[in-house]
Amino acid sequence: MKTRMILPLAIITAGMLSLGGCGTKTGTPSEPKSIFDDRSCIDSSMGSVSTGEKAYSPDGNYFTCEIEPYYEGNIGIFNLKTKQLILQIHALPTGYTNDLKGLAWSRCSKYVAVMYHSGMRPGINLYDAQTGELVRLIGSSDGTHFMVFSRDNEWILLSYRGETIDLKLPSGLPPIGKSYK
DSSP states (O other): OOEEEOOOOEEEETTEEEEOOOBEEESOTTSOSSTTOOTTEEOOTTSSOOTTBOEEOTTSSEEEEEOSSTTSOEEEEEETTTOOEEEEEEOSOTTOOOOOOEEEEOTTSSEEEEEEOSSSSOEEEEEETTTOOEEEEEEOOTTOOEEEEOTTSSEEEEESSSSSOOEEEEOOOOOTTOOOO
């Protein structure tokens, strides 16, 4: 059974922002129950991603989570060592709200996938983790709540319950070790 811990997102002291912590997936790292038990992604098994949960980049340098104001498409990318915000992705246009359904890092740690179901920008949107630019709309998430990149980076794997792969969408990214010409 997965345990979730939710901690305060930020503490502001003397005008400086420092992270108090974000929720983290825990469990037995050596015995993942499924491909979706991965620290590079966060899911919405409870309906929406819990505020403060974070996904870690596979290269171990960054983490991402939804940041305040919540439900407005604000996704932060943080330096893992310093805990400082280095990039904010605006996944929704100003004035729109939506419940975040999933976040996942690509295996190359260069892209972040953001999943919403309905409303503004439904489906899976792929963002450049260095610039925050929208790279492409991957496609419909079809009501799934779990998302992870395949080991070769070519697919986004989706699941309704996190137990089996129910939907497989092409990421549009080159396989690990290859690049576009």
